[in-house]
Amino acid sequence: MSLSKPANIIYDLLGAYFQRLYYSPVKTKAVTSCVIAALGNIVAQKLSGARRLNEDSVLAFALFGLFFGGPVPHYFYQYVHLLVKHPLGILLIERLIYTPCFQAFGLYMLAIFEGKSHQVARAQMEKLYLPLLIANLKYLTLYQFINIKFVPPMLRVLVSNIIGFAWVIYLAKKRAKEASKEK
Secondary structure (H helix, E strand, O other): OOOHHHHHHHHHHHHHHHHHHHHOHHHHHHHHHHHHHHHHHHHHHHHOOOOOOOHHHHHHHHHHHHHHHOHHHHHHHHHHHHHOOOHHHHHHHHHHHHHHHHHHHHHHHHHHHOOOOHHHHHHHHHHHHHHHHHHHHHHHHHHHHHHHHHOOHHHHHHHHHHHHHHHHHHHHHHHHHHHHHHO
16 A cells, blocks of 8 residues: 555654653754744745845744744743633733743844844844734634644644744744845
């Protein structure tokens, strides 16, 4: 059955992923976030028609994913579930407290990882923060609610990664557009 071989490969990869997620969740989420952020940035650059890859941007997204994009949400959700059990309560805390803080931190750290000074990173963050936060709240809230309410806990990270991939593409395109305006 040649048609079953690709399916077997996918099942094997998912099995290995879930096993690593179970035994070392922070490390797995960090590496996964790193890869997804880097790939999302590359896709965004290609979709924008970039002739040459901005390696500083790819590296910045990868580093942010590795150090913050995987571990920070892991600990946030781990502790928010201790405080609140109802999915709507979790969603409200995530959308109204965590998301605004993480969005500001993310924009700032991406600029820092690209080698920009504090002043430039802060100015860039201030310019992009509100439009990106509004877009995040507007476009991702329903997906977050579905993920929290209906997706089984073991699959939430995978669903979050798919949502995150799309968000990284959007974020990278917005940052690149803003950077091209500055030049």
